Amino acid sequence: MLVHLRPTQEDFEARAKVMKALAHPTRLMMIEELSRGERCVCELRDLADRDLSTVSKHLSILKDTGIVEDEKRGKQVFYRLRVPCVLNFFHCLDSVLTARDRLG
Amino acid sequence: MLVHLRPTQEDFEARAKVMKALAHPTRLMMIEELSRGERCVCELRDLADRDLSTVSKHLSILKDTGIVEDEKRGKQVFYRLRVPCVLNFFHCLDSVLTARDRLG
DNA sequence: GAAACACTTGGCAATATTGCCAAATAAAAA
């Protein structure tokens, strides 16, 4: 892959779609939780304190984007992180926040 | 900073705010461009092909979040990247995309 | 098979985001 070509408009749109999937507190919480191992929808609902349908829709956004994958076992559906590098974002997000706190 | 405490709801909300600021194709393009050095608003407008007011508002979102900073010199306002670690996101975003392409 | 369980999907109202135009501001040039 040639690394010095500027990304196209479509590249930025595709990337933004992934960022959007990450840009919600509940979904960030779910990702953090899934970094500890797979979880069923009901466990994530308890943590999120939201309606089950709401949690399910958040998960389907993450799944459609390719960030998580699911597997049905018995009555339950388990989700797990498919692309763990998104976890690296958290450190940087926090450093943006502390940078902003230090100055205006 | 104790690293094993789970982030609070507020932590996730603050992080999501930063992610949201990044979750737009035009703003991602601006960040990529600013990684090459400071740019004035007019240069970014030419690249974005959007109304100047639109570009200015995108930049103020990035500024309010703490991702970029601005400096007025003469007639122009120059923006530069304040927290370069956000550039590391791009590789991971692309790997999410290729992971999704490889499987459903 | 009927009931219970674990989800997903449809629909909709409330809210947030986006992008343009027009108007305001601020510095430089004439």
Add this chain to the structure above:
DNA sequence: TTTTTATTTGGCAATATTGCCAAGTGTTTC
């Protein structure tokens, strides 16, 4: 000082996101 250049801000319509309830799907348990 008037005009031009560079940018920001206000306002608004179009669009997207969010979260709940209700209804639907697929398993398992009885």
